[in-house]
Amino acid sequence: MLQVQGVVKNYATPQGPLTVLAGVDLHLGERSSLALMGESGSGKSTLLHLVAGLDRVDAGSIRIGEQRLDQLNEGQLAHWRRTQIGLVFQQFNLIGSLRVEDNLAFQARLAGRFDPHWQAQLVERLGLGDLLRRYPEQLSGGQQQRVAVGRALASRPGFLLADEPTGNLDEATSDEVLQLLLDLLRDSPTSLLMVTHSPRLAARLDRQVVLHRGRVVPMDAR
Numbered sequence: 001m002l003q004v005q006g007v008v009k010n011y012a013t014p015q016g017p018l019t020v021l022a023g024v025d026l027h028l029g030e031r032s033s034l035a036l037m038g039e040s041g042s043g044k045s046t047l048l049h050l051v052a053g054l055d056r057v058d059a060g061s062i063r064i065g066e067q068r069l070d071q072l073n074e075g076q077l078a079h080w081r082r083t084q085i086g087l088v089f090q091q092f093n094l095i096g097s098l099r100v101e102d103n104l105a106f107q108a109r110l111a112g113r114f115d116p117h118w119q120a121q122l123v124e125r126l127g128l129g130d131l132l133r134r135y136p137e138q139l140s141g142g143q144q145q146r147v148a149v150g151r152a153l154a155s156r157p158g159f160l161l162a163d164e165p166t167g168n169l170d171e172a173t174s175d176e177v178l179q180l181l182l183d184l185l186r187d188s189p190t191s192l193l194m195v196t197h198s199p200r201l202a203a204r205l206d207r208q209v210v211l212h213r214g215r216v217v218p219m220d221a222r
């Protein structure tokens with residue numbers, strides 16, 4: 001269970017401090033999915049980075065179960081990221097020098113959680129069987145994003161954080177990739193926090209919230 005309470009995040013800018021998150025509250029239960037929406041610049045990626053342990057809060061807390069992220073040192077945070085977080089970005093971010101099969105296994109191996117049986121299931125369900133020996137540049141956008149989804153889920157993380165994962169894909173491919181992702185989540189111990197600009201895609205998740213003026217509000221409360 002992820003609990004975000006009163007989170008504040010400021011950035012230093014030439015014009016002075018910019019408060020992007022001004023007291024964000026959010027919770028995400030086990031095996032559930034949440035869509036995070038909001039205007040461009042509202043702080044969605046900032047919040048995702050904080051939850052991923054890639055950046056630190058200025059005030060408030062992010063708790064996973066009983067553990068507070070702000071009380072972890074850098075080494076513990078890195079361990080948290082490796083074992084508990086799967087990340088999927090709009091730009092796919094595959095490793096260009098590795099074949100699909102090694103991209104898929106990359107994070108699970110790093111986390112010491114490589115499971116050949118789960119990997120084989122991911123390959124089959126994501127339809128990657130014929131592509132395993134290819135390099136990322138030899139794949140379409142939709143194929144690359146299917147590899148990125150498989151890589152993020154291979155280590156069976158507690159949380160999958162997806163930042164506009166289908167932002168670079170056409171509508172039909174977006175639907176297909178999201179459906180594959182949601183189907184896989186049913187068989188994983190993984191909760192999904194997904195940033196999206198698309199109300200259509202957001203509606204497919206369990207809950208939808210909006211970041212507005214530094215706070216999280218229900219979908220229709222702006």
Ligand SMILES: Nc1ncnc2c1ncn2[C@@H]1O[C@H](COP(=O)(O)OP(=O)(O)OP(=O)(O)O)[C@@H](O)[C@H]1O
Binds near residue numbers: 012
């Ligand atoms: N490192 C930084 N230093 C200063 N300002 C930053 C930094 N990172 C982000 N910002 C600012 O913080 C605000 C929120 O940015 P963020 O990327 O979190 O928004 P977003 O909701 O994800 O936007 P988009 O939908 O366009 O991706 C923006 O005004 C941005 O310019």
